[in-house]
Amino acid sequence: MNDNGNTNQAKEIICIVCPNGCRISCTKAADGIHCSGQKCKRGEAYATAELTHPMRTLTTSVRTIFPDSPVVSVRTAGEIDKSKLMDVSKALGKVLVKTRIHTGDVVAENICGTGVNVICTSDRLMHQQ
Numbered sequence: 001m002n003d004n005g006n007t008n009q010a011k012e013i014i015c016i017v018c019p020n021g022c023r024i025s026c027t028k029a030a031d032g033i034h035c036s037g038q039k040c041k042r043g044e045a046y047a048t049a050e051l052t053h054p055m056r057t058l059t060t061s062v063r064t065i066f067p068d069s070p071v072v073s074v075r076t077a078g079e080i081d082k083s084k085l086m087d088v089s090k091a092l093g094k095v096l097v098k099t100r101i102h103t104g105d106v107v108a109e110n111i112c113g114t115g116v117n118v119i120c121t122s123d124r125l126m127h128q129q
């Protein structure tokens, strides 16, 4: 701990909330996370979330039974905890789509207990037969 009561060195986070891409310097202190360099409050909220519970949307593909389209693209319908990305990827590796689904159809509900569904992001299966 330094003279300011800070417990860690500053960490730089680039805000991706808007195209400005502010470089935000964050320092963890006993009373919370201190941020500087952001041009608005959204940047502070983003940086704090990145340091405390980072979330991500996963985009990938899953296998199908259809020879004309052996894989179809999917994504999580919302953000999931970054620490769950590997578990979700592994779970989706076991998914086999057996019907001709289209964009928005749910491929897996509440994937890995995240509370988030995985949805199809393509009409590819509808256009080929």
Ligand code: SF4
Pocket (backbone or CB within 6 Å): 015, 016, 017, 018, 019, 020, 021, 022, 038, 039, 040, 041, 042, 043, 044
């Ligand atoms: S801090 Fe505000 S202005 Fe800067 S990139 Fe983030 S959202 Fe945009």
